[in-house]
Amino acid sequence: MVDERLQSEGVSEPYELADTSKLDEACEVVIELKARQREQNIIAREAGIENKNVNPLIDRHLDISVIKSLFFDTNVQTVLAENLGKDLFVWRTNFFVKKEGTGDNKWHHDRHFENGDEPINIFDTKNHFTLLVALTDIDTNAGRIEYIKGTHQPISGFDRDIPRHFQETPRIVEDRVAPLLFKRGQFVIFHSSLIHRSLAFGEGAGRISMAARLAKVGTKFPGYGMANPAGGAQTKAEPIVNYRESGMLAVN
Numbered sequence: 001m002v003d004e005r006l007q008s009e010g011v012s013e014p015y016e017l018a019d020t021s022k023l024d025e026a027c028e029v030v031i032e033l034k035a036r037q038r039e040q041n042i043i044a045r046e047a048g049i050e051n052k053n054v055n056p057l058i059d060r061h062l063d064i065s066v067i068k069s070l071f072f073d074t075n076v077q078t079v080l081a082e083n084l085g086k087d088l089f090v091w092r093t094n095f096f097v098k099k100e101g102t103g104d105n106k107w108h109h110d111r112h113f114e115n116g117d118e119p120i121n122i123f124d125t126k127n128h129f130t131l132l133v134a135l136t137d138i139d140t141n142a143g144r145i146e147y148i149k150g151t152h153q154p155i156s157g158f159d160r161d162i163p164r165h166f167q168e169t170p171r172i173v174e175d176r177v178a179p180l181l182f183k184r185g186q187f188v189i190f191h192s193s194l195i196h197r198s199l200a201f202g203e204g205a206g207r208i209s210m211a212a213r214l215a216k217v218g219t220k221f222p223g224y225g226m227a228n229p230a231g232g233a234q235t236k237a238e239p240i241v242n243y244r245e246s247g248m249l250a251v252n
């Protein structure tokens with residue numbers, strides 16, 4: 001079934017994973033990876049050197065089967081195929097773990113590049129997407145995720161020649177801000193140009209999300225370390241492109 005909300009608001013309805021039996025194992029793995037990252041940061045700090053380790057939370061869909069299997073969940077496969085088509089790959093996964101003391105993630109969109117060195121075409125809704133899976137409940141006080149309705153499409157008076165990340169909610173779209181709340185095992189897809197953020201952790205149990213960047217087969221990566229082809233304010237804010245092809249996995 002085609003998801004109307006994906007088209008009108010930029011984000012789909014929440015769906016449930018068909019198989020939630022591996023979620024506890026997935027959470028344990030992520031908590032362990034997060035602890036490893038912390039350890040690496042501490043060691044580097046104590047030694048007075050830069051932490052040069054590869055971020056242990058990135059691209060674990062490649063080698064950890066409980067993470068990889070999320071993409072092949074029957075319901076994820078159906079929602080992807082019915083709304084985004086049958087020629088998708090994932091190129092990056094990351095986990096957002098929020099607990100006591102974790103801060104916010106500013107407003108941003110996930111459209112990191114377009115196709116090779118082409119400039120970013122912010123309102124093209126055909127090739128770049130995000131899959132967001134809640135490995136735990138993500139309620140209103142647990143560092144909730146918010147989005148700005150309809151920002152995958154042009155909004156009169158809202159200039160999108162702005163940096164990819166920003167702090168203040170622009171006045172003109174203030175009334176479009178909406179929360180995205182999740183029960184454990186729910187997932188959404190959204191157009192990568194949709195503006196979203198997550199708040200600092202408030203109270204309660206910690207929460208974990210997995211964010212996956214998806215693109216259409218045939219989409220090329222810009223050269224690593226090249227000047228950002230986005231143009232305008234985005235190129236100024238992020239002058240260098242640092243996205244690699246190393247996480248690529250066909251999903252359907």
Ligand SMILES: O=C(O)CCC(=O)C(=O)O
Pocket residue numbers: 096105110130131132145196197198209210211212
């Ligand atoms: O889960 C979060 O806190 C942020 C998620 C996000 O930014 C994303 O899915 O791209």
Ligand SMILES: [Fe+2]
Pocket residue numbers: 108109110196211
């Ligand atoms: Fe994001």
